[in-house]
Ligand SMILES: O=C(O)CCC(=O)C(=O)O
């Protein structure tokens with residue numbers, strides 16, 4: 001169990017938001033019906049993609065593209081990332097979050113990338129009961145970011161490299177399926193360490209209610225995300241208009257399509273809304289890698305007629321920020337639909 005001093009003042013902040021509302025109530029979540037049918041997130045064995053057998057490669061690639069269209073989410077096993085590296089990542093992450101809150105929030109660790117709760121939340125349904133380090137890949141090898149956490153650096157460097165390799169492999173499959181060459185895509189879009197980032201998440205146990213968001217419903221503003229979660233559970237995604245819980249699988253990484261691939265594929269691949277629910281008794285950890293383009297990359301659809309106007313990643317990010325400020329939440333891709 002974590003020392004009290006490590007956890008940010010989530011309870012105080014959350015309670016204040018609840019009491020500042022016109023009609024206060026602790027439980028925040030509407031629209032949280034879980035599909036208790038037997039929908040299970042597809043599990044794709046990537047061994048086929050990495051081997052020499054052409055038929056196995058084609059079969060694996062078609063599973064990836066089908067899951068990206070039907071679910072926008074899938075799990076991968078035999079993904080080539082060393083399980084020992086994943087284990088070390090988690091160990092280092094746990095140590096990092098044990099740092100007293102006062103230090104995490106003020107000492108500039110990891111390029112000042114520490115965030116907690118939802119500073120702009122005015123209602124319980126846009127409050128996230130979590131803390132995170134949101135680390136740009138450019139800073140990952142920078143020794144001066146690490147303070148006393150010297151052993152974290154090598155693990156983060158290795159983890160980021162492994163994620164980048166896997167993300168590129170998956171992106172290549174998705175691009176080729178659109179009839180495009182990776183080379184042509186990479187001429188327009190630069191996804192490298194200048195723009196990608198890692199987010200280390202901690203969701204402290206939440207004694208107030210199990211109906212509070214660890215992470216509010218959202219889509220990811222990237223091409224794709226690769227997530228490793230622990231065994232606690234809590235991640236849910238929308239499938240056929242219902243929330244489906246993702247059962248933790250210790251051998252799997254979770255992949256989801258982000259907004260930019262949805263736009264690029266003219267809605268063939270789906271950027272699906274997902275959220276995390278808190279656990280009343282147990283804290284939860286996850287690490288997410290985000291494959292993002294450079295800010296000046298032009299996001300356009302691969303075929304005409306295009307559902308979306310062309311936009312740069314900088315314009316997309318600016319719109320997301322503006323909406324968060326003005327309406328309190330991200331509106332996302334629909335802002336760029338052609339009228
Ligand atoms: O922690 C999780 O399971 C999900 C995190 C997530 O959706 C994100 O970081 O964008």
Ligand SMILES: [Fe+2]
Nearest residue numbers: 218219220274
């Ligand atoms: Fe996400």
